Amino acid sequence: MRILTVALLLFATLANAEPRTLRFSVVDSWAMPLARIENGRLTGGILFELFTATAQKVGLQPEFRILPRARVDQAQLKRSIDLRCYVAPAWTDRQFPEYRWSVPLLVQRDLLVSKTSMPGDLERLPKQTIGTVLGYHYPRLQPLLESGQLARDDARNQELVLRKLQAGRYRYAISNQFALDWFNHDLPDSQRLRGVEVVEETALACQVLDAPDLPTESILDALATLKDSGEIERILANYR
Structure with missing residues (x-):
């Protein structure tokens, strides 16, 4: 009976847990055409479309975390974001061993x-x-x-x-x-x-958190597919 009670409590906890989202960092000073930020929310732009397409490919709901530029590194250190995009190795002052680089996505x-x-x-x-x-x-x-x-x-x-x-x-x-x-x-x-x-x-890419609860390999494959299929170029064409 005790084992059954524990199992039911565990099931109830899992059932009530919020589903895993795909957390993207968004720099609060980004402007169009990269990003449209309205009332503290990312609502449009090149990166909105890229993030949404990536999340759709891996079956996760995107979550956009609006951050000052100076706090993005700290978010990575805390592992509170899953993807940091529109970035190049030369632009980062720190190494983040828990994150893996995607293929270059745009220049x-x-x-x-x-x-x-x-x-x-x-x-x-x-x-x-x-x-x-x-x-x-x-x-x-x-x-x-x-x-x-x-x-x-x-x-x-x-x-x-x-x-x-x-x-x-x-x-x-x-x-x-x-x-x-x-x-x-x-x-x-x-x-x-x-x-x-x-x-x-500068060739720009994404850094993807390598974590047990995240389909890291699938995310990296999705980004590569978006690049190879021409989808990223089609997104960019909408803003020229």
């Missing part, structure tokens, strides 16, 4: 951007301020900052950087191609911002 092209089509050469710019995103690391820009040739003017996200450039706060900014295309989409050609030089190209 981010960072551009030197101006209001005109004037030629651009980052290393030859005269001393000035340049528009950047708060918390972003730009390896090619770093020696120019350290020498004092250039100074950063940080904004909270990429859209704000481009708006400040458009308003004439500085002559140049650094923007990824996705954000620039989105910003220019509905503008007449005369008002569009111009990419004048490729600063860097």
Whole structure:
């Protein structure tokens, strides 16, 4: 009788437990077209579609955890997120042995951007301020900052950087191609911002928690399938 009681209590506990979700980190300063964040919730954008498609492929409900950029590392250390995406090894200061890297999923092209089509050469710019995103690391820009040739003017996200450039706060900014295309989409050609030089190209992937209660291998396979099938490229095409 005692064994039956214990078994029933265990069954009741399992029955009442919330189903396992697939927990994605979402940086609160991401902007369109990467992510639309409304009232503290991820509701759209490239990464919303990628996350949703990944969760569907492994049969789990996606859960989006909105975090300040500085707290994503801490979330990984606590294993409170399952996937950290839109990241590259060069962008992380720590090693996370409990997480496995996916295949590269897309490439981010960072551009030197101006209001005109004037030629651009980052290393030859005269001393000035340049528009950047708060918390972003730009390896090619770093020696120019350290020498004092250039100074950063940080904004909270990429859209704000481009708006400040458009308003004439500085002559140049650094923007990824996705954000620039989105910003220019509905503008007449005369008002569009111009990419004048490729600063860097970075292959981006996801880090996936390797845990007993998570189908890690299936998640990695799902991400690879989304890439190989062309689904990620189709998602990106919706935002160009």
